[in-house]
Amino acid sequence: MHAARHFSQTYAEARQQFLDATAQAGLSVQSHVQPLPGHDGEELAMDVVLEGHCDAAGLLLLTSACHGVEGFCGSGVQIALLRDPGWHAAVRESTCAVLYVHALNPHGFSYWRRVTSEGVDLNRNWHDFRRPLPENPGYDALADAILPQTWPDPPEAAKRLADYASQHGERGLQTALSGGQYRHPDGIFFGGTSPTWSHRALRSVLRQHGTRCRRLAWIDLHTGLGPSGHGERIFACRNDALALARARMWWGPEVTSIYDGSSSSALLQGLMWQAVGWDCPQAEHTGIALEYGTQPMAEVISALRGDHWLHKNPAQGAPQRETIRRRMRDAFYTDTDGWKERIVEQAEEAARQALAGLVG
Numbered sequence: 001m002h003a004a005r006h007f008s009q010t011y012a013e014a015r016q017q018f019l020d021a022t023a024q025a026g027l028s029v030q031s032h033v034q035p036l037p038g039h040d041g042e043e044l045a046m047d048v049v050l051e052g053h054c055d056a057a058g059l060l061l062l063t064s065a066c067h068g069v070e071g072f073c074g075s076g077v078q079i080a081l082l083r084d085p086g087w088h089a090a091v092r093e094s095t096c097a098v099l100y101v102h103a104l105n106p107h108g109f110s111y112w113r114r115v116t117s118e119g120v121d122l123n124r125n126w127h128d129f130r131r132p133l134p135e136n137p138g139y140d141a142l143a144d145a146i147l148p149q150t151w152p153d154p155p156e157a158a159k160r161l162a163d164y165a166s167q168h169g170e171r172g173l174q175t176a177l178s179g180g181q182y183r184h185p186d187g188i189f190f191g192g193t194s195p196t197w198s199h200r201a202l203r204s205v206l207r208q209h210g211t212r213c214r215r216l217a218w219i220d221l222h223t224g225l226g227p228s229g230h231g232e233r234i235f236a237c238r239n240d241a242l243a244l245a246r247a248r249m250w251w252g253p254e255v256t257s258i259y260d261g262s263s264s265s266a267l268l269q270g271l272m273w274q275a276v277g278w279d280c281p282q283a284e285h286t287g288i289a290l291e292y293g294t295q296p297m298a299e300v301i302s303a304l305r306g307d308h309w310l311h312k313n314p315a316q317g318a319p320q321r322e323t324i325r326r327r328m329r330d331a332f333y334t335d336t337d338g339w340k341e342r343i344v345e346q347a348e349e350a351a352r353q354a355l356a357g358l359v360g
């Protein structure tokens with residue numbers, strides 16, 4: 001009941017609630033401060049809390065705000081768990097450790113953007129950048145329609161996107177738009193050309209906390225895809241049949257996969273879970289993205305395009321700026337009690353299933 005109280009209206013409020021809940025649970029926090037001011041001048045940080053023993057054989061990683069503004073959801077989930085005595089009892093009983101990482105991308109969270117301070121989609125930013133980056137010819141063909149000269153977008157731009165969909169299918173358009181691209185730094189779903197601040201900070205967190213466990217479970221909290229309030233459990237490991245079977249055993253047969261087309265997500269490039277293989281190679285990795293629906297995909301994509309247009313064309317009046325910014329938050333955060341209840345309920349279930357799976 002009353003899940004709404006765990007959710008916030010700003011990044012600063014979310015961070016304060018997280019720090020308060022951590023202290024109340026008797027846990028200590030390690031803050032990786034990002035040396036940039038937040039939207040309202042507040043400090044930005046990736047805050048890390050370990051519950052349980054640092055040498056535990058099973059480690060559950062719970063992360064929020066990979067995509068900045070999506071952190072309103074993930075932060076609420078983390079705070080709800082930290083305030084739940086039943087959850088702490090379950091953690092103790094499991095003998096697993098839980099690592100809460102609050103605000104992987106605090107800059108995007110604070111500014112109500114999906115991307116990092118570098119303009120990068122953190123969940124497309126995991127590559128060996130010495131090697132050639134993936135191509136996305138569909139995005140290249142649509143780049144100037146995705147980010148047109150004027151906003152709201154002219155009818156020609158919308159027609160270009162619609163024509164692409166009729167030629168390549170809706171899934172083809174989705175892949176072109178969201179699969180990840182590495183040539184258009186102003187554009188949407190840009191994966192970057194080097195590791196971002198968040199990428200580097202998370203790797204240091206994993207090297208500190210993730211190198212002694214035998215099994216590592218990861219629930220990465222996202223929003224913006226699928227039916228409103230439904231948490232899709234999207235397999236988030238390398239394309240490995242054993243790992244997928246394990247994920248479906250832990251979280252149910254409804255776990256979807258981007259590799260077999262069962263997910264509402266397209267096949268994506270440069271995903272964050274690869275960090276486990278790089279920094280915690282000793283661990284058997286089982287992970288999902290818990291992806292909660294907010295608004296229809298067309299609205300979410302349009303909000304994102306508007307946000308990127310504004311950052312390319314910042315000299316706009318306050319009403320236009322505020323309309324675009326507010327639309328972004330609404331696209332990735334449904335600020336209603338009913339939605340928040342459903343979010344917390346599904347996340348708590350998934351977190352308990354992960355503990356049970358880790359224990360085996």
Ligand SMILES: [Zn+2]
Pocket residue numbers: 066067070221222223224
């Ligand atoms: Zn996301």
